[in-house]
Amino acid sequence: MKKKTIISAILGVVTMFCACFGFAGCTDDEAKDKIPEGTNGKALVAYFSATNTTKGVAEKIAVATGGALYRITPVEPYTSADLNYGNSSSRTSKEQNDSKARPAISGSVENMDEYDIVFLGYPIWWGESPKIIYTFLESYDFSGKTIIPFCTSASSPMSNSGSNLHSSAPNAIWKAGCRVSSTAHIDALVNEIKR
C-alpha cells in the first residue's frame, strides 16, 4: 500500500471518532482480525493516563490503526493525593496553574522518525491537557508529522485543550481531534480504514 493511502486510511479514524458514530457491533478481538496489513509502524498512539481511562481508548486506537502504543510515563508518578482536584494545593492543581510546569517524562519514543501520524491522548484536567503533554511535545521534532489529539474526561468537552498545544509543536500538522468516550467501540473505525 502506498504511503499516502496509508496516511489517508489512518486519518479516516479521526473522522470516525469525531463524527461520533455508534460504536456497536463486533468485539475488539474480531475487529483486530480485520486490520489490514501495511498500517503497522506508521502511526504512533502516545498517551498519558493517570487512572487508565485514556489508556483504554489509546489501546483501541492502536488496534484500529495498527499503530504503536507509547505510554507517556511521569518520572514522579501521580498519587491519589496528587490527583485531588478538590485541593488547591495538590500537585495537579499547582501544575495546571503554572504555565511553565513541565513534569519530567521517564523514557522516550524510539525511532520517532518512523511515524507520520501521532495520536496524542490525555485526560482533561481543569479543562486542559495535563502539563506533561507539553513536556512530550517539546521533547521531539514533529515537523511534517500529523498530530491528532484525543481526550477523555468526566464530562468536559475537548474545548481548546488541543489547540492550546499547537505552540509546543508549531511545525506539526494539527488536526482538531475530539473527546472520546471510554465505551467507544472500534469496529466502525476498522471499517473506515478498510475503505
Ligand SMILES: Cc1cc2nc3c(=O)[nH]c(=O)nc-3n(C[C@H](O)[C@H](O)[C@H](O)COP(=O)(O)O)c2cc1C
Ligand atoms: C486533576 C484532575 C482534574 C480534572 N478536571 C476535569 C475537568 O475539568 N473536566 C472533566 O470533565 N473531568 C475532569 N477530570 C476527570 C478526568 O478528566 C477523567 O476522569 C479522565 O477520563 C481520566 O483519565 P485517565 O484515567 O486516563 O487519567 C479531572 C481529573 C483530575 C484528576
